[in-house]
Amino acid sequence: MSNTLANETHQRGLKDFLQLYNTITEYCFNKCISKFNERSPSNNETSCVDICTDNYVHFNQRFMFNFVDHQERRKREAEQVTAEAAAKEQEEKQKQLQQAAAAFAAGQEQAAADMAAASASSSPVLADLPLKTGQAMELLETLAGSSSGTVPPDNSLQNIPVSLADPVQSVQEGAK
Amino acid sequence: MAQGELSDAAMKFVNELEMEMMVDMYNRMTVACQKKCIPAKYKDPDLTKGEAVCIDRCVAKYLEVHDRIGKKLTALSQQDEATMKKLQQQAQGN
Numbered sequence: 001m002s003n004t005l006a007n008e009t010h011q012r013g014l015k016d017f018l019q020l021y022n023t024i025t026e027y028c029f030n031k032c033i034s035k036f037n038e039r040s041p042s043n044n045e046t047s048c049v050d051i052c053t054d055n056y057v058h059f060n061q062r063f064m065f066n067f068v069d070h071q072e073r074r075k076r077e078a079e080q081v082t083a084e085a086a087a088k089e090q091e092e093k094q095k096q097l098q099q100a101a102a103a104f105a106a107g108q109e110q111a112a113a114d115m116a117a118a119s120a121s122s123s124p125v126l127a128d129l130p131l132k133t134g135q136a137m138e139l140l141e142t143l144a145g146s147s148s149g150t151v152p153p154d155n156s157l158q159n160i161p162v163s164l165a166d167p168v169q170s171v172q173e174g175a176k
Numbered sequence: 177m178a179q180g181e182l183s184d185a186a187m188k189f190v191n192e193l194e195m196e197m198m199v200d201m202y203n204r205m206t207v208a209c210q211k212k213c214i215p216a217k218y219k220d221p222d223l224t225k226g227e228a229v230c231i232d233r234c235v236a237k238y239l240e241v242h243d244r245i246g247k248k249l250t251a252l253s254q255q256d257e258a259t260m261k262k263l264q265q266q267a268q269g270n
Contacts, residue, residue: 011189018197021249025242026204033241036213036233041240049241053248 020060028052201242209234 032048033041041049213230223231 011193014190015193017249017253018193019200021246022197022201022204024249025201025238025245026208028245029208029238029241030211033212033237036230036237039233039236041237045237046244049244050248053245057249057252 024053024056027056205235205238208238 028049031052032045035042209231213227213234
């Protein structure tokens with residue numbers, strides 16, 4: 001398989017080379033040969049042809065190199081652009097996720113604060129406790145653990161069996 | 177026998193290619209000599225003696241230029257092959 005492929009490449013290379021040969025002949029003939037006084041070309045003309053051939057070959061090599069280089073550069077730039085676009089998309093997605101998480105956390109904190117405020121207003125004993133955010137959260141958790149999980153309205157807290165030791169008795173006694 | 181078949185196919189390809197390139201060279205030569213020898217303004221349908229002589233010499237010069245360039249290109253490509261081989265050998269040695 002690779003042999004035929006190499007063969008084809010070789011054949012194409014040979015064809016290209018012969019095509020180049022014909023192109024150079026035409027080009028240098030047109031440039032160098034102008035007078036037809038004799039059958040064979042003069043010394044000037046032959047030296048001109050030699051120089052022309054070298055020139056054309058160097059031109060062709062440099063030209064081909066520049067072409068390939070330019071193509072590769074364009075390819076690399078295109079790849080860079082797509083990579084940057086993909087990175088931007090990922091960043092935006094992460095931002096959105098972070099925003100959603102922050103909103104959820106803020107919502108939870110607000111609910112905890114509301115619960116703490118409600119419990120403090122209905123039971124004076126509990127209001128005496130230094131209710132900081134952390135303690136409010138603990139209160140919320142115990143309340144949620146003992147109740148069915150729904151957020152009760154203001155004064156009905158007294159009816160919920162609170163699992164804290166002393167405050168329970170004092171709340172119930174206060175309710176009475 | 178496989179190698180013989182390969183060289184037959186290769187020979188066939190080379191012959192075809194040579195014919196194609198010969199035809200291409202002929203066409204280019206026609207255009208070049210017409211440009212050099214036949215003036216733009218035609219007075220007669222027949223060729224003048226000067227034009228006929230010019231065409232003879234044009235063909236001769238074109239073919240000689242063709243041969244000369246061919247030799248030069250072969251020499252250049254041989255040089256290129258030699259340098260490539262050297263580079264390969266150096267690379268393998270390292």
